[in-house]
Amino acid sequence: MMKTKPRTAPQRGFHFDYLMWLFTRLSALAMYLLVIVGVTAALLMSARQNMTVADLMRWAFMPNPNHVASTNIPDLEVWKSIFWNVMALLMLFFAGAHGLHGLLNVLEDYISRTWVRNLLRILVLLIWLSMTLIGISVIVTS
Numbered sequence: 001m002m003k004t005k006p007r008t009a010p011q012r013g014f015h016f017d018y019l020m021w022l023f024t025r026l027s028a029l030a031m032y033l034l035v036i037v038g039v040t041a042a043l044l045m046s047a048r049q050n051m052t053v054a055d056l057m058r059w060a061f062m063p064n065p066n067h068v069a070s071t072n073i074p075d076l077e078v079w080k081s082i083f084w085n086v087m088a089l090l091m092l093f094f095a096g097a098h099g100l101h102g103l104l105n106v107l108e109d110y111i112s113r114t115w116v117r118n119l120l121r122i123l124v125l126l127i128w129l130s131m132t133l134i135g136i137s138v139i140v141t142s
Helices: 016-050 053-061 065-069 082-108 114-141
Strands: none
Touching (some): 082 114
16 A cells, blocks of 8 residues: 655745635635625515525526526516626636635645646646636526
């Protein structure tokens, strides 16, 4: 059985690992803020009388006009504005990057070889880019 070498402790100061640690914390806060804005705005735009809680939560986490089409909302044009597209794009960016970075952190705990970790980082970046590009095309065309 091959013995793995432990990873070295991170350096002090500003470096990539610290910036990614900071990004993870700030992206979680950004997602909370986006959901609060989504729920508040939806309630102000007549979701209170015309949506179930499940529809409201689906809208808050991904503001897509198709999520409103199956509800009792009479006027869908208000829900198709550029503001909601930007909110959906921001949620896509933060949620995808946050989740994949968390997955990368868990996987790196079990990988001791530097070249495998670097390959994994490149692979996760490519997965995130492809998911983001597909998500952008879905949000913009819906």
